[in-house]
Amino acid sequence: MGETNGGHDEGRLWTVDEHLTDILRQLTPLEPIDVPLLDAQGCVLAEDVTVPVALPPFDNSSMDGYAVRVADLAGVRDGSPRVLDVIGDIAAGDATLPTVHPGQAARIMTGAPLPPGADAVVPVEWTDAGRGGGPATTMRAHSADPSGATGQVRVHRSATAGAHVRPRGSDVAAGELALGSGTLVGPPQISLLAAIGRARVRVRPRPRVVVISTGSELVPPGEPLTPGSIHDSNSFALTAAARDAGALAYRADTVTDDAEALRDAIEDHLGRADVLVTSGGVSVGAYDVVKEALSGGPFGGAGAFGAAGAFGAVDSFGAAGSSGAVGSSGTAGSSGAAGSGDGGGADGGAGSGDGKGGSGDRDRGGSGDSGGAAGAGGASSSGGGAAASGSGGSGVDFRRLAMQPGKPQGFGLLGPARVPLLALPGNPVSSYVSFELFVRPVVRTLMGMTPVHRPVVRARCVEAVTRSPLGRRQFLRARHHGDGTVTPVGGAGSHLVKALAHANALIVVPEETTDVAAGTDVDVVLLT
Numbered sequence: 001m002g003e004t005n006g007g008h009d010e011g012r013l014w015t016v017d018e019h020l021t022d023i024l025r026q027l028t029p030l031e032p033i034d035v036p037l038l039d040a041q042g043c044v045l046a047e048d049v050t051v052p053v054a055l056p057p058f059d060n061s062s063m064d065g066y067a068v069r070v071a072d073l074a075g076v077r078d079g080s081p082r083v084l085d086v087i088g089d090i091a092a093g094d095a096t097l098p099t100v101h102p103g104q105a106a107r108i109m110t111g112a113p114l115p116p117g118a119d120a121v122v123p124v125e126w127t128d129a130g131r132g133g134g135p136a137t138t139m140r141a142h143s144a145d146p147s148g149a150t151g152q153v154r155v156h157r158s159a160t161a162g163a164h165v166r167p168r169g170s171d172v173a174a175g176e177l178a179l180g181s182g183t184l185v186g187p188p189q190i191s192l193l194a195a196i197g198r199a200r201v202r203v204r205p206r207p208r209v210v211v212i213s214t215g216s217e218l219v220p221p222g223e224p225l226t227p228g229s230i231h232d233s234n235s236f237a238l239t240a241a242a243r244d245a246g247a248l249a250y251r252a253d254t255v256t257d258d259a260e261a262l263r264d265a266i267e268d269h270l271g272r273a274d275v276l277v278t279s280g281g282v283s284v285g286a287y288d289v290v291k292e293a294l295s296g297g298p299f300g301g302a303g304a305f306g307a308a309g310a311f312g313a314v315d316s317f318g319a320a321g322s323s324g325a326v327g328s329s330g331t332a333g334s335s336g337a338a339g340s341g342d343g344g345g346a347d348g349g350a351g352s353g354d355g356k357g358g359s360g361d362r363d364r365g366g367s368g369d370s371g372g373a374a375g376a377g378g379a380s381s382s383g384g385g386a387a388a389s390g391s392g393g394s395g396v397d398f399r400r401l402a403m404q405p406g407k408p409q410g411f412g413l414l415g416p417a418r419v420p421l422l423a424l425p426g427n428p429v430s431s432y433v434s435f436e437l438f439v440r441p442v443v444r445t446l447m448g449m450t451p452v453h454r455p456v457v458r459a460r461c462v463e464a465v466t467r468s469p470l471g472r473r474q475f476l477r478a479r480h481h482g483d484g485t486v487t488p489v490g491g492a493g494s495h496l497v498k499a500l501a502h503a504n505a506l507i508v509v510p511e512e513t514t515d516v517a518a519g520t521d522v523d524v525v526l527l528t
């Protein structure tokens, strides 16, 4: 489909960095939403969380033992114990506390409030546990022997004031900042949020990524191959990669090399996606369907807005994720024509999510501003910007990049909601490498995460690399070892999925380099 390029400038080679910069500058993070605490895992906080009440909320015991008055234990040592009267049990959760008077002790459990009068706790191991004799190792269970909560206890060691007491506020004081906006929420953060009583928090949601593979030769895994067909691996790899990047990823049905069918599929998914990813059909062949489909007119997304989201099937908090009212997107649609460059101010209802909306649409409140940038960028970056932003094209720009694999790429913002679409090349290694370099940063940008890129380290390449294409940045599959060395795996072929599956890194061979001698330090992108 060499002629169906929508008038875009396919003549020049874009650098990897130019393409990446062009994509990222057109994005704004998704509008924050309130989610139940566990759904915040892996997301970035979009609020400063302050502590409503001190932690711990009251002085409490850090040991199972006896709450005592230190003055009663002055001079106590092994062989010369002090006998105290036990006035009762205090368990964690008890609200009514006995007062410990001179000569008395209260049996106390870990986490139980320190009773009035007591100023320290002695562990049960420093006492006879009320049994008489030497130091005990355990307490008797109250249920088995309630008498342990009364009678007398021998204490074999003295204590200092505050011993084995966790003072109120010693963890965090009321009014203190618990976690700042921008914090990545992992299990320890969820621990703190729960401890301070937060059932819901405000986070940037996980983007809903829809992956569509194209190609009439594709057969799903599990079905037998017919002559000329191959199993579709890209949509699985890309869906997995999107999940790995933090997205809620949905693998759509594969589309044959039929531009109309692909347009329908894209139109269908547009309203329930924050990112669309296609694989295949972006080169110069006669059946390069993605290019053909995306060089048609603008996408409306009309049918999709408000459509019930089939996405809910994989979207564990899809309903909660829909922060925007349908009406607000309607506003965006009516005020900003697709690809017009102003993007419309899709801000009505931003952040107004009640967590109950349908999963058909998630408000893209930031798209008004970014839309403007997108329009301008289309004009300046592609040379054919008018075509990209308003001449009836879909808004997707097809480019050739100075990289290997991953030379042909498409990027644009579709429909009134300006949903980013990344059209990746079909070769399996090319599509995966393209995902890591371009789509992963998109997902992370939308989530408000930093850094958006995979880490890059220097490592000593233990084997020579030859014939890297001059003028193209090569990303060679490799294994990075703990000792700071890296070994290429397989060759440069973009069809080598086995080598990819055995790699954990990509060696970066710069554009101007064709050969790397064994023992040379190279940049390595770490994939895990």
Ligand SMILES: Nc1nc2c(c(=O)[nH]1)N[C@H]1C(S)=C(S)[C@@H](COP(=O)(O)OP(=O)(O)OC[C@H]3O[C@@H](n4cnc5c(N)ncnc54)[C@H](O)[C@@H]3O)O[C@H]1N2
Binding pocket: 213, 214, 215, 217, 218, 230, 231, 232, 233, 234, 235, 279, 280, 281, 282, 283, 284, 285, 288, 405, 406, 407, 408, 424, 425, 426, 427, 428, 430, 494
């Ligand atoms: N004359 C030229 N031919 C090609 C060029 C070029 O510059 N001039 N570029 C080559 C490069 S580089 C790439 S990369 C590919 C990209 O092609 P497409 O994006 O159009 O991809 P397809 O033609 O649809 O497929 C390429 C290859 O990958 C296989 N494939 C596609 N989809 C899947 C899938 N979901 N799972 C597994 N394998 C898939 C497909 O069967 C082909 O073998 O173009 C080169 N050609």
Ligand code: MOO
Binding pocket: 403, 404, 405, 406, 407, 408, 425, 427, 430, 431, 494
């Ligand atoms: O760019 Mo292709 O991705 O070299 O195989």
